[in-house]
Amino acid sequence: DIECYANDVPPTELCETTGVCADAVPVCAKGTWLCVMPDTLELDETLCDGLDNDCDGLVDEELGSLKFDILFLVDRSCSMIPDAYNRAVGAMHSYSGLVGDDDAYRFALIGFPEKINSKLPLKISDLVSGTEMQTVLNSSTWVMGSGSEPSFDALHAAAAGIMNFNWRPGAQRYIFIWTDEPGQSYVAPSVTESDVAALLLIDGYKFYGFVPNVHWGSFDDIANSTGGGMLGLDDTSAMLEHLKGILKQQCVE
Numbered sequence: 001d002i003e004c005y006a007n008d009v010p011p012t013e014l015c016e017t018t019g020v021c022a023d024a025v026p027v028c029a030k031g032t033w034l035c036v037m038p039d040t041l042e043l044d045e046t047l048c049d050g051l052d053n054d055c056d057g058l059v060d061e062e063l064g065s066l067k068f069d070i071l072f073l074v075d076r077s078c079s080m081i082p083d084a085y086n087r088a089v090g091a092m093h094s095y096s097g098l099v100g101d102d103d104a105y106r107f108a109l110i111g112f113p114e115k116i117n118s119k120l121p122l123k124i125s126d127l128v129s130g131t132e133m134q135t136v137l138n139s140s141t142w143v144m145g146s147g148s149e150p151s152f153d154a155l156h157a158a159a160a161g162i163m164n165f166n167w168r169p170g171a172q173r174y175i176f177i178w179t180d181e182p183g184q185s186y187v188a189p190s191v192t193e194s195d196v197a198a199l200l201l202i203d204g205y206k207f208y209g210f211v212p213n214v215h216w217g218s219f220d221d222i223a224n225s226t227g228g229g230m231l232g233l234d235d236t237s238a239m240l241e242h243l244k245g246i247l248k249q250q251c252v253e
Contacts, residue, residue, distance in 0.1 A: 004028035019052030048251035057244055062102050064249030067171035069127055071158055073110045075179035077149050081142040088178035088210065090236035093137045095243040096130035104249065107133035108165050110158060111140065113148045119186035121154035123163045151177060152185040152196055155207075155222075159199045173205045174247065180211070180233055182218035193218060197225040208246065210239055 004010075010026035015035035017024070024035040042053040048063040072092050076085065092109075099105040106127040114122035125136045157163050158175065167173060185191040200207055200222060207228040209219040216230045223230050231242050 003032050005031070017055060018057050019055035021055035048249075050251065056098065058098055058249075059244075060249040060251060061099065062104065064104065064251055066104060066250045067168060068105050068247055069108075069165075069167050069171040069173050070105065070247065071108045071110065071165065071173070071175045072133075073112065073121075073151070073154050073158070073175065073177040073179075075149050075151065075177075075181065076111045076142040077113060077146045077181070078144070079147075079149075079180050080178075081144070084178075084180050084233055085142050087236045087239070088233070089137055089140065091178075091210075091239035091243060093134055094236065094240045095247075096133040096137070098244070099130040101129050101131050103129075105130055105247070106168065106171070109133065109136055109140070110154050110163070111143075112150050112154045113143055113146050116143055116145045118146070119148045119150050119153075121150050121157055123157075123165075126164075127166050127168070148186065149179055149181045149184050150186050151179050151181070152183045152191040152193065153187055155196045156185075156187075156191045156199060159196070159203065159205060167203075173203060175200070175205050175207045175228075176210065176243070177207075177219070178210045178233065180215075182215045193221050197222045200226050208242075210234075210242075 006028060008028055014026045014033055015024040020038050020040040023038045027034055027036050040051060040053055045054045045061055047053055048060045052059050074088050096107055108127045109124040110121050111124050112121040114120045124140060183193055205226055207222045207226045209223060209230050210233050211219055212233050220230050
């Protein structure tokens with residue numbers, strides 16, 4: 001069947017995609033709509049040029065000079081389940097899968113609370129590859145019946161070395177938290193937002209919070225002081241795009 005004729009207006013979103021493929025031009029060729037790709041397209045990324053040349057959603061993967069040690073913290077309490085928790089894990093799982101076994105990226109995971117009737121955070125995984133983190137996330141679950149969200153305690157335990165993560169020398173350290181509640185602490189003396197901000201600065205962590213904007217004031221001093229940011233607890237695809245935008249490779253000069 002003939003789909004088009006010369007001078008027809010192409011269908012909306014015909015060539016919409018990611019990376020340099022977004023610059024594709026729709027043309028009608030012998031009655032069929034085609035997307036003519038730009039010269040910058042590569043089947044496998046070989047150019048370290050700040051572009052997603054192979055249109056897989058990542059920029060300069062396996063070509064840059066940076067290493068990223070990434071800690072995910074996720075609220076597993078009642079108010080997050082199932083929808084917000086599943087969206088958060090979906091974003092983590094998708095990004096981990098994108099980078100796969102690229103040695104530039106390592107991921108760790110903390111869940112909070114540890115279990116029902118517990119006010120402690122739980123170290124679920126030390127730093128592993130993206131592929132391994134997908135396996136960890138596949139087996140992780142929420143804590144039914146718990147209303148405790150020790151987010152400040154989890155951040156403090158991670159940055160103070162209490163959980164003994166194997167941070168790599170020279171790697172950039174990023175912390176991402178997903179919660180629908182304000183920051184909370186259950187230890188004595190209580191851990192405050194300013195305590196966390198000061199601690200994260202010592203070893204150069206960057207903090208980003210996926211949190212409803214009504215609770216940004218509970219974490220924004222941490223984000224601002226570390227050069228991070230506050231982001232919405234949105235749908236999985238939006239949060240994935242944030243992760244891709246933040247964790248960009250850098251070409252060797």
